[in-house]
Amino acid sequence: MSNTIHDMGGMHGFGPVEPEPDEPVFHEPWEGRVMAMQRAMGYTQLWTIDGGRASMEVLPPVAYLAASYYQRWFLGLEKRVTAHGLVGADEIKAGKSLRPGRRLNRKLTAADVPNTTRRGNFERPAPAPAKFKTGDKVQTRNINPTTHTRLPRYARGKLGTVEAVRGCHVYPDTAALGDHEHAEWLYTVVFTGRELWGEEADPSITVSIEAFEPYLGAA
Amino acid sequence: MSNTIHDMGGMHGFGPVEPEPDEPVFHEPWEGRVMAMQRAMGYTQLWTIDGGRASMEVLPPVAYLAASYYQRWFLGLEKRVTAHGLVGADEIKAGKSLRPGRRLNRKLTAADVPNTTRRGNFERPAPAPAKFKTGDKVQTRNINPTTHTRLPRYARGKLGTVEAVRGCHVYPDTAALGDHEHAEWLYTVVFTGRELWGEEADPSITVSIEAFEPYLGAA
Amino acid sequence: MTADDHHVHDHGSELSDMQLRVRALETILTEKGYIDPAALDAIVEACETQIGPHNGARVVARAWVDPDFKRRLLEDATKAANSLGHVSPVGAHLIALENTPELHNLVVCTLCSCYPWEVLGLPPVWYKSAPYRSRAVIDPKGVLADFGLKLPEQTKVRIWDSTAETRFLVLPMRPEGSAELSEEQLAELVTRDSMVGTGLPKSPADAKRGASR
Amino acid sequence: MTADDHHVHDHGSELSDMQLRVRALETILTEKGYIDPAALDAIVEACETQIGPHNGARVVARAWVDPDFKRRLLEDATKAANSLGHVSPVGAHLIALENTPELHNLVVCTLCSCYPWEVLGLPPVWYKSAPYRSRAVIDPKGVLADFGLKLPEQTKVRIWDSTAETRFLVLPMRPEGSAELSEEQLAELVTRDSMVGTGLPKSPADAKRGASR
Numbered sequence: 060m061s062n063t064i065h066d067m068g069g070m071h072g073f074g075p076v077e078p079e080p081d082e083p084v085f086h087e088p089w090e091g092r093v094m095a096m097q098r099a100m101g102y103t104q105l106w107t108i109d110g111g112r113a114s115m116e117v118l119p120p121v122a123y124l125a126a127s128y129y130q131r132w133f134l135g136l137e138k139r140v141t142a143h144g145l146v147g148a149d150e151i152k153a154g155k156s157l158r159p160g161r162r163l164n165r166k167l168t169a170a171d172v173p174n175t176t177r178r179g180n181f182e183r184p185a186p187a188p189a190k191f192k193t194g195d196k197v198q199t200r201n202i203n204p205t206t207h208t209r210l211p212r213y214a215r216g217k218l219g220t221v222e223a224v225r226g227c228h229v230y231p232d233t234a235a236l237g238d239h240e241h242a243e244w245l246y247t248v249v250f251t252g253r254e255l256w257g258e259e260a261d262p263s264i265t266v267s268i269e270a271f272e273p274y275l276g277a278a
Numbered sequence: 279m280s281n282t283i284h285d286m287g288g289m290h291g292f293g294p295v296e297p298e299p300d301e302p303v304f305h306e307p308w309e310g311r312v313m314a315m316q317r318a319m320g321y322t323q324l325w326t327i328d329g330g331r332a333s334m335e336v337l338p339p340v341a342y343l344a345a346s347y348y349q350r351w352f353l354g355l356e357k358r359v360t361a362h363g364l365v366g367a368d369e370i371k372a373g374k375s376l377r378p379g380r381r382l383n384r385k386l387t388a389a390d391v392p393n394t395t396r397r398g399n400f401e402r403p404a405p406a407p408a409k410f411k412t413g414d415k416v417q418t419r420n421i422n423p424t425t426h427t428r429l430p431r432y433a434r435g436k437l438g439t440v441e442a443v444r445g446c447h448v449y450p451d452t453a454a455l456g457d458h459e460h461a462e463w464l465y466t467v468v469f470t471g472r473e474l475w476g477e478e479a480d481p482s483i484t485v486s487i488e489a490f491e492p493y494l495g496a497a
Numbered sequence: 498m499t500a501d502d503h504h505v506h507d508h509g510s511e512l513s514d515m516q517l518r519v520r521a522l523e524t525i526l527t528e529k530g531y532i533d534p535a536a537l538d539a540i541v542e543a544c545e546t547q548i549g550p551h552n553g554a555r556v557v558a559r560a561w562v563d564p565d566f567k568r569r570l571l572e573d574a575t576k577a578a579n580s581l582g583h584v585s586p587v588g589a590h591l592i593a594l595e596n597t598p599e600l601h602n603l604v605v606c607t608l609c610s611c612y613p614w615e616v617l618g619l620p621p622v623w624y625k626s627a628p629y630r631s632r633a634v635i636d637p638k639g640v641l642a643d644f645g646l647k648l649p650e651q652t653k654v655r656i657w658d659s660t661a662e663t664r665f666l667v668l669p670m671r672p673e674g675s676a677e678l679s680e681e682q683l684a685e686l687v688t689r690d691s692m693v694g695t696g697l698p699k700s701p702a703d704a705k706r707g708a709s710r
Numbered sequence: 711m712t713a714d715d716h717h718v719h720d721h722g723s724e725l726s727d728m729q730l731r732v733r734a735l736e737t738i739l740t741e742k743g744y745i746d747p748a749a750l751d752a753i754v755e756a757c758e759t760q761i762g763p764h765n766g767a768r769v770v771a772r773a774w775v776d777p778d779f780k781r782r783l784l785e786d787a788t789k790a791a792n793s794l795g796h797v798s799p800v801g802a803h804l805i806a807l808e809n810t811p812e813l814h815n816l817v818v819c820t821l822c823s824c825y826p827w828e829v830l831g832l833p834p835v836w837y838k839s840a841p842y843r844s845r846a847v848i849d850p851k852g853v854l855a856d857f858g859l860k861l862p863e864q865t866k867v868r869i870w871d872s873t874a875e876t877r878f879l880v881l882p883m884r885p886e887g888s889a890e891l892s893e894e895q896l897a898e899l900v901t902r903d904s905m906v907g908t909g910l911p912k913s914p915a916d917a918k919r920g921a922s923r
Contacts, residue, residue: 068820160742178801269874287607379529397588
């Protein structure tokens with residue numbers, strides 16, 4: 060869902076940022092396993108990164124905030140493997156497999172791992188020319204879908220400027236719903252701090268988002 | 279603070295509303311005591327209702343969401359009596375009074391209670407004529423103060439219409455900071471659902487807020 | 498167990514904690530001379546017995562039978578409600594919102610829990626809950642559906658967000674088939690939810706079957 | 711005990727729960743033939759040893775010493791980074807952001823935790839935390855202050871919210887007094903935080919004293 064607690068840009072009250080000196084890569088061994096399971100299951104191509112994000116965004120807000128980062132990943136992964144019928148709720152409860160698994164397209168082996176430390180490419184051939192070009196004034200749309208989107212609340216209905224055209228990429232809003240190939244043009248759109256936060260905002264600040272074409276209208 | 283979790287209008291993900299059949303006035307005896315303590319301490323006039331609200335809004339977001347309603351009131355009250363120096367942190371810890379109390383302006387007795395079941399009047403003489411009249415188009419300001427305000431995020435920077443002028447009332451934004459008398463004109467401002475939530479919103483919906491004059495500019 | 502279950506689970510065990518903490522604070526405030534426990538008793542008793550939706554119901558029933566009262570109620574609800582001797586005193590800035598076949602009013606406080614308690618009593622838990630506060634302004638019809646309420650196609654919905662010290666009382670439409678009822682009988686049909694906008698008054702037939710809320 | 715303490719307290723006790731739950735899920739996924747534990751081992755090992763900010767530091771150091779590389783980096787950071795044999799392979803759409811005396815770049819992902827992990831490793835906890843995600847876009851100077859960083863008055867701040875699959879690497883300014891250093895020595899000055907925008911590179915003097923982060 061779009062307006063859930065994960066969309067926290069501009070919220071107050073979470074306290075100071077607390078950097079941890081000499082932070083380890085993982086604080087507990089299980090964190091590494093969760094991260095690795097996430098990658099391995101992502102390799103099956105049953106969902107995209109957007110489906111993964113969406114499954115964490117629907118966690119109840121208290122759970123989302125109270126969970127640590129990898130707890131959230133774990134809860135999202137558990138939700139996804141059950142939602143996709145890969146694992147039964149009874150198996151989760153039992154803590155073991157109760158029946159054979161489904162056949163999947165591919166399975167990550169240790170030999171494949173070096174290739175998966177490189178991020179996937181979500182760029183796709185453009186179905187149409189880009190509507191906007193660098194320097195264009197645009198207004199972000201005010202959308203409030205009950206499904207996944209990557210247009211943050213703080214940047215909706217705001218006037219901005221296209222600073223770069225980034226190519227045509229898989230569109231998260233539809234990818235989260237299962238269409239893993241539909242692509243849209245992606246732009247870097249920059250806003251003044253005052254446009255986002257009002258006339259009292261610090262005038263020396265600008266903020267950009269990476270905005271897909273359906274998020275934008277001509278200004 | 280203004281953009282804290284308490285400002286939840288328009289958020290998704292909290293699940294369905296769950297009415298409770300034959301709900302009692304209080305679910306636990308302590309809830310009634312908290313409510314009554316809140317009223318009795320409010321009667322001392324050390325803070326206004328705005329100060330009370332502000333003290334709950336600064337609860338950490340997880341605490342705010344995880345706490346029940348009267349737990350939140352309790353946490354806010356505890357914060358307020360200590361912040362105002364009425365009770366020491368050591369006394370809270372000890373669970374008993376460790377030194378005599380301060381002298382307060384007034385103290386609520388059982389005999390006063392019938393008068394306190396009527397809400398206070400926050401209307402004040404107008405320092406200046408109202409800037410807007412019924413029918414005026416207005417635009418709410420985009421403010422994001424780190425202090426208390428009653429202009430919700432979802433209604434900032436939006437075009438609306440003044441539907442009623444409600445008189446001149448104590449201004450919450452300054453009252454929460456200790457100025458208990460500064461007053462501002464109050465208006466009912468109505469917005470279309472589409473103005474608030476975008477072109478895909480249900481066209482049969484309108485939403486109004488009660489907006490103080492400093493929240494508004496001419497449109 | 499999910500992180501969510503975990504919190505639900507905590508909640509139960511916190512109750513007794515809360516009882517102890519609340520009692521301790523009451524003791525401290527009493528010992529320091531700030532509060533009088535007898536005053537607290539009186540407040541709790543007033544909330545449990547005196548104030549409540551029966552007051553609002555009387556206001557609504559009178560408006561249904563007395564067009565002049567209804568006019569005065571819509572003009573100044575505080576004054577009109579206070580003119581009924583049997584309703585507990587109502588403070589400033591109560592505003593009555595008339596439902597019609599064209600317009601349904603729904604009251605919420607997105608920022609906290611503002612509620613016309615002099616006429617409706619203390620707000621129910623759902624009114625103060627995150628689901629109601631978050632959704633009423635963006636998905637009012639979904640919220641009404643949670644209450645089992647589906648409005649006619651042509652009815653528009655107006656949401657009133659109680660962001661200041663004004664308070665709103667919905668004046669629901671008088672139910673069909675209630676022409677023969679007395680003012681007192683009509684008051685019995687007026688539910689709390691119908692005065693918030695999340696319900697409709699009972700029909701005379703429902704009332705006979707003893708439906709509540 | 712406040713409700714907040716309560717949760718902090720829970721958190722600790724949940725860790726062992728988590729260990730059990732994670733192990734159970736790994737067992738199930740393995741038994742069902744979906745994953746290979748050896749692949750998980752290899753991923754964890756790569757994260758702990760291979761990928762990390764040392765890769766980004768090499769890119770930055772090269773840009774400091776080689777104007778042509780810097781030009782190519784700002785044009786297409788993926789291609790430029792991959793042209794350095796000693797940096798682990800970088801996927802599509804890495805974008806380098808050049809800091810100047812007039813402009814300081816700061817990278818955040820308000821919606822989740824997008825981060826250029828091929829060049830910086832997995833993100834630190836603070837990058838994924840609510841305080842950073844919520845405040846970076848509305849109070850960036852307050853966030854920088856949390857890191858002990860105060861920019862010159864005339865420096866503007868540009869925040870990059872990573873809302874898509876593009877990834878951002880800040881190219882910090884080369885520190886004063888580093889003219890004599892080799893590319894390898896320069897790489898030692900480049901901190902993770904300086905490539906996110908929440909810090910500056912170490913000065914050669916700091917580096918000698920062994921300051922970290």
